[in-house]
Amino acid sequence: MQDLKNFTKAEAERLGFCLCGFTGAAAPADFERYLLWLEKEPLGTMGYLKRPDTVAKRADPHLLLPGAQSICVLGIQMGLQKAGIPEVASYAHYVDYHDAILPMAEALIQRMQACLQEHQEYSAYTNLNYRICIDSSPILERSLGVQAGLGWIGKSSMLVNPTYGSALFLCEILLSLPIEPDKPYTGDGCGSCMRCINACPNHCIDPETRTIRADHCASYLTIEHKGEFTPEQSELAGTHLFGCDACLRACPWNSKNTGKSPLPPAPVLPDMQDYAISDEDFKIKYKNTAVLRTKARGLRRNIEAVRRNLSDKPGNNSETEIV
């Protein structure tokens, strides 16, 4: 199926994916690392990552698509934005990436289907089964990315590509087709670099295991954490209104990031003025954006923490500077 593979890679590029590789549908080689992480690191309110049914799916992609024979792993460039106060992660500058990447992946499937139908040698495979995964599926996206040759796992725990850096979204398409796997990425571009570790405001990166203490990560706290903050969590949220890019910005492999992405810009960015926004207004204002993830009460909580942390800064007594 070398022709179909080359065709798919060329079409992926045409559709806006910067990376495309293939791997098998067997258990990801790094699955044990996932179990060790679950054992060692507190998960905060992300207990779903430990649910036995979802752990089983991460170990065996066939549970997501029975009959899966290969996995196409795709990378999409995220344009890194400048740091700001308050901090809004780059990915929130685009429409919700789950919604934006899905039609791109569906278009790729359509082109693959057309190719299968057009070529006599693929006649046994015209009944294509597939499943698209973008972030929310129980699948080890980064591990599959390494296996498909997209890059290495950096100390920051991000998948890093030598050309496109680590400011990437990942997407996988599980396929019922026996497409030849690409060579796994075996390099390691981190060397003695410690920039992401030093840049992390909450010291949550463990360079030995290349994983992070998620419940202290500002991205977890301001996006995934359910409920109010304890005083310690509020402090760790710092000036992050939504997400954190510190370990991405610090990475030298992102120095060539152009700030551009094929994803459409978000219609609106999270706003410090929304400290009293109602649940209804929030849903309308932030429709189609990643900010919906934190819900109205999460955004109100984050604004309160940022305001407190800014006013606690020495020499800053002015409310007007904050909002």
Ligand code: B12
């Ligand atoms: C839970 C989660 C989070 C959590 C925990 C993150 C973490 N580092 O574990 C929180 C909320 C903190 C988070 C934050 C962010 N996330 Co997130 N997150 C996820 C999610 C849903 C699961 C990740 C997971 O299972 N973590 C547990 C660890 C143990 O697994 P892992 O990260 O996959 O690590 C594997 C490999 O790294 C490998 N491995 C680990 N160490 C080593 C060492 C070596 C030598 C080797 C070879 C392999 C290896 O084994 C691990 C297990 O398979 C994935 C989507 C998905 N379904 O995979 C997105 C995902 C990882 N997130 C993503 C993004 C973009 C972010 C943020 C940048 C968003 C932001 N700006 O705020 C930050 C970055 C923080 C960071 N440094 O990781 C992208 C990452 C893309 C990339 N280039 O790597 C993903 C893939 C979503 C997507 N589809 O694009 N995230």
Ligand code: SF4
């Ligand atoms: S996203 Fe921010 S807080 Fe989380 S690991 Fe990276 S630098 Fe640290």
Ligand code: SF4
């Ligand atoms: S900042 Fe340095 S150590 Fe961290 S992921 Fe990038 S290259 Fe690796």
